[in-house]
Amino acid sequence: MSTDTYATNMLGAFTTALAAGIDEEISGVGLRSLSAATALVTIRNHSDDSIEVLRRVLNLTHSGAVRLINGMEEDGLVERHRSPHDTRAVTVRLTAEGRNQAEQVLRARAAVTERVFAALTDEQQTVLTPILKMALQALTEGRDSARRICRLCDEGVCRPTGCPVELSAAE
């Protein structure tokens, strides 16, 4: 069963188009970088994570993450706090403004994915969901990988139904 080159080519184009659309929409929120937008949502979902954890989710060097947080702190989006049980670690927390901006990033991403979904027939929407679930399970390769994949998600939404990425990560 050799893979259908035509279909895989389209999957690539689909990814290019969708990723570009999401990036563009998120850029419209007006944050200093896409990394900042991603960090904002990541922190929203996991408050009080250390810079080191953030570093892995964002796939940056540690100094890169430190500088990203510096900038976001300057912009009044996050605050540094000393971790109570490990005085080396710095935990990062959103300010009210940061929380506000994080919601805007989530809305921006959702706007694009909703637009794509709306272009499909009801039946296509129905069959697509389990396909996405299956693909996400296959793409997940452990805890760190799961955090990276879900880094721009509204995690509250997946909680009740169960996130396939989290399930697969806990294998």
Place this chain on the structure above:
Amino acid sequence: MSTDTYATNMLGAFTTALAAGIDEEISGVGLRSLSAATALVTIRNHSDDSIEVLRRVLNLTHSGAVRLINGMEEDGLVERHRSPHDTRAVTVRLTAEGRNQAEQVLRARAAVTERVFAALTDEQQTVLTPILKMALQALTEGRDSARRICRLCDEGVCRPTGCPVELSAAE
């Protein structure tokens, strides 16, 4: 018919995961930037396009594109030629090495999309194809948009069957 937030959230995660996977795999080819990789494939598909056309496909400023081509020329991947009918315009053509690297970029992207496809059941693969076709049509907003969406595709593959993006662009 309010959209299913759970499904759109997963579509976002799917895009994040797939786009990151593709970027990472393409980075493994060892070119100086993702832009260079994209330019390489774009030029492969449309040889002798001008820098100005490239600029639009890659979504760069003109000077950005000029500098990208400078670098790629230094790396021996492309050659500048004066356009025969417009002496202002510079057309860009791949060297043998450039062609070689472009194929590697295509293979890198295909490897990731094939892996995802392979994780699906035969039936899921069958129903996914027309869904992708429909979504791509919806995501295409004209000629320039089509070029951007297909910028990392192996365009030869879509020719026989017909690329939904091109069809939609020619509306």
Place this chain on the structure above:
DNA sequence: TGATTTTTTATGATTGAGTCATATATTCGT
């Protein structure tokens, strides 16, 4: 307990992709 290794944050120096402002040459429209 005390010494060594590991983990975590931070900073100075640098890189490199990309932008902005501007210059120059060619083509097009009238």
Place this chain on the structure above:
DNA sequence: ACGAATATATGACTCAATCATAAAAAATCA
């Protein structure tokens, strides 16, 4: 033929991110 539009190019600069390195706290283990 002249003015507007189009195309390439370059100098100065920005900014995200890296590399190399330092220092402090925690964990390990002898």
